[in-house]
Amino acid sequence: MSSIIRVENVCKTFVDEKSKSSNEVLQNINFEIEENEFVVIFGPGQSGKTTLMNIIAGLETATSGEVYIKDKLVTSAGPDRAMVFQNILLFPWLTVRDNVEYSMKVRGFDKEEMHREAQKYLDLVGLQGFEDAFPVKISGGMKQRVGIARAYCAKPDVMLMDEPFGALDAQTRYLMQEEVIRIRNQEKRTIIFVTNNIEEALYLADRIIVVTECPSKVMEAIKIDLPRPRDYVSEEFLRLRKEISAMTNRAR
């Protein structure tokens, strides 16, 4: 297996220009991610996970250090990366289908190809029958499905998912975790998924990168070899959950 993402010595300090105060958020972050690997970045709230994702996405610059995608230095956002956020932003005046097609339209796709691609991903995420609905008429879970379809349509090498299910009710969140694995089994991608929920991390990850509180460092990278589909209450699942929780509690 070859590594598709390299995060090398990434540091980030935010400086408030007015007060000149500084906030060191990321301290020397290093890791590599293999092609088609599902990596979860797990850490406490306000530990710099979103900042790290934004740096990988090219939306934020590191104070020092580099990120490489397929050996190419990240200097800005690019079509090789697509993001799915917790607060999915859909155009309220466009239908579900038009929201999914929007980025292809902007990139000048042929109309027929655009419809075909959009339908493929709408079907993949389970939105058949909701293509003509407007965002105001669909649930939070369905909005996340639109966001995932839209991200897949861009055909990125890497999917960056930043707490996408953080605002969903517990039952919908479990369902969406299953869905992400089902979709990923049908359409292989390299995925980085951020969460502060240990159960979610263990259900999804091939590998969990545990980060500390700010200034955030990589505490541990743990390969998760549990068979799939995973059982939230299997002995091994609960053992790992306890072990990782204890590890993060010790670091507090």
Ligand SMILES: Nc1ncnc2c1ncn2[C@@H]1O[C@H](COP(=O)(O)OP(=O)(O)OP(=O)(O)O)[C@@H](O)[C@H]1O
């Ligand atoms: N643009 C910014 N300017 C100044 N400080 C920032 C900026 N973005 C983030 N921070 C600070 O960086 C720290 C980490 O925030 P970040 O959102 O990256 O953490 P997080 O782990 O994603 O948090 P959560 O899990 O609660 O979403 C916080 O103290 C936050 O205030």
